[in-house]
Structure formats: structure tokens, C-alpha cells
Amino acid sequence: METRLALVRRARRMNRILAETYPDAHCELDFTNPLELLVATILSAQCTDKRVNMVTPTLFAKYPTVEDYAAADPSEMEGIIKSTGFFRAKTNSIIGMAQAVSAKHGGVVPRRLTDLVALPGVGRKTANVVLGNAFGVPGLTVDTHFQRLVRRFGWTDETDPVKIERVVGELIPKREWTVFSHRVIWHGRRICHARTPACGVCPLAALCPSYGTGPTEAAKAAKLVRPGPFS
DNA sequence: ATCCCGAGGG
DNA sequence: CCCTCTGGAT
Numbered sequence: 001m002e003t004r005l006a007l008v009r010r011a012r013r014m015n016r017i018l019a020e021t022y023p024d025a026h027c028e029l030d031f032t033n034p035l036e037l038l039v040a041t042i043l044s045a046q047c048t049d050k051r052v053n054m055v056t057p058t059l060f061a062k063y064p065t066v067e068d069y070a071a072a073d074p075s076e077m078e079g080i081i082k083s084t085g086f087f088r089a090k091t092n093s094i095i096g097m098a099q100a101v102s103a104k105h106g107g108v109v110p111r112r113l114t115d116l117v118a119l120p121g122v123g124r125k126t127a128n129v130v131l132g133n134a135f136g137v138p139g140l141t142v143d144t145h146f147q148r149l150v151r152r153f154g155w156t157d158e159t160d161p162v163k164i165e166r167v168v169g170e171l172i173p174k175r176e177w178t179v180f181s182h183r184v185i186w187h188g189r190r191i192c193h194a195r196t197p198a199c200g201v202c203p204l205a206a207l208c209p210s211y212g213t214g215p216t217e218a219a220k221a222a223k224l225v226r227p228g229p230f231s
Numbered sequence: 232a233t234c235c236c237g238a239g240g241g
Numbered sequence: 242c243c244c245t246c247t248g249g250a251t
Contacts, residue, residue, distance in 0.1 A: 028236080045237035051249070085247035093238080123238050143236045185236050241244075
């Protein structure tokens with residue numbers, strides 16, 4: 001059983017290695033404007049950031065302000081964002097979010113987590129992305145990558161994002177929460193994949209309790225694999 | 232086939 | 242906890 005002290009030390013080392021490995025980890029939805037970042041993040045659900053970035057110029061030109069989104073014609077907006085998938089739900093979310101921001105916050109995107117999460121289509125992950133990357137408020141963005149990695153790191157098996165934030169928040173300094181989230185997510189995208197993690201080239205191998213317990217690339221190629229504690 | 236830096240509803 | 246929503250890339 002790992003002691004609390006050992007756990008904290010290991011977490012700090014992992015964070016340091018991630019920082020060295022991904023020195024320029026950042027939000028790939030590169031908007032400093034809160035409204036733009038909020039809309040782009042809503043669009044990014046189950047869709048690559050590249051594809052989101054292909055529609056945002058057209059979208060932001062047509063809807064420059066909260067009021068423009070609030071008064072938007074749904075079918076027109078669907079046409080613009082169609083290629084990002086889930087376009088009906090996303091259109092409803094964006095218009096509903098804008099109407100709520102207009103009615104409850106005077107057309108200004110709120111800076112508080114509770115206010116952001118209360119907006120239609122805005123969950124905890126999206127809210128923390130906006131807080132961290134547009135408002136400079138530290139936040140852990142617990143997406144599917146983050147969730148998977150902290151489990152493999154042996155930090156927590158919790159699935160509830162709030163509980164995960166609480167556990168990780170005690171291991172990582174608050175002022176690094178935002179960039180730490182990006183490091184973890186970048187690592188998940190590049191090496192610590194859901195099905196077949198590339199443990200052979202992982203810079204965290206020596207510190208990872210899940211090292212070697214997952215399917216190898218060779219086994220995967222031979223189709224002899226069932227991911228154990230993975231997924 | 233499987234995945235993409237999710238959210239809402241049952 | 243489950244399901245659904247969607248198109249595009251690999």
C-alpha cells in the first residue's frame with residue numbers, strides 16, 4: 001500500500017515529467033474571448049478540435065454577440081456547425097446558453113463555476129475550460145482522457161468528476177490545474193490510449209502502476225487482446 | 232469498426 | 242448506471 005507521502009511525491013514527479021514532455025501543452029481551442037471559447041467548447045463534444053476550428057470563423061462572423069446567438073435561426077446555425085456532429089443538440093445548447101446569459105447575466109458570460117454549469121449545454125468540463133483558459137481561474141478539466149489517466153496512475157478509481165477533481169486537486173498545486181489538465185489530455189491522446197497504451201515509449205513508465213498490465217501493441221496486432229483494467 | 236479534450240435525460 | 246445525440250477521419 002502506497003503511503004500518502006509516496007503518492008504525493010509520485011504525483012509531483014509525474015507532473016514534472018509531463019511538463020518536460022509537453023512544454024507547450026495548451027488548449028487547442030485557442031480563444032481568449034470567453035463567449036468564443038464557450039461556444040467552441042460546446043461544439044467540441046465528441047468531435048476533433050481541428051473540425052471545430054474549421055467552422056468557428058464562419059460561426060463567429062455570423063454571430064458576433066450573445067444577442068446574435070440568442071436570436072439565431074436554428075436551421076441556419078445547424079447548417080454552419082453540421083460537420084461537428086450532434087448539430088441539433090449543440091444548436092439547442094448554444095441558443096439556450098445565449099438566451100440564459102442574456103436574461104440572467106446581462107449578456108456577459110459569468111465567471112463563476114456554479115453560474116456556468118447552470119447554463120444549458122454547459123457541463124463541468126466545459127465550464128472549467130472557460131474558467132481556466134479565458135478567465136485565468138484554475139480548474140481541472142476532467143474529460144474522458146483525464147478520467148482514464150488518473151485511474152491508470154493509481155490516483156483514484158472514482159468516476160464522478162467532482163470526486164476526481166477533489167482527489168487530484170490535493171495532489172497538484174492549484175495554480176497548475178489548467179495546464180496540468182492539458183498535459184494529461186495531450187499524453188492521453190499521444191501515448192496513453194484507451195485501448196492500447198504505448199507503454200513502451202511512455203515517459204511515465206517507471207512511475208505508473210498500470211505499466212505493462214495493458215494490451216501490448218503486438219498483441220493488439222495479433223488480435224489476441226482483451227483490455228483488462230483498461231477502457 | 233472505432234474514435235473524437237461531452238451533456239442531458241431516463 | 243444506462244442511453245441518445247451526429248458527422249467525419251482513420
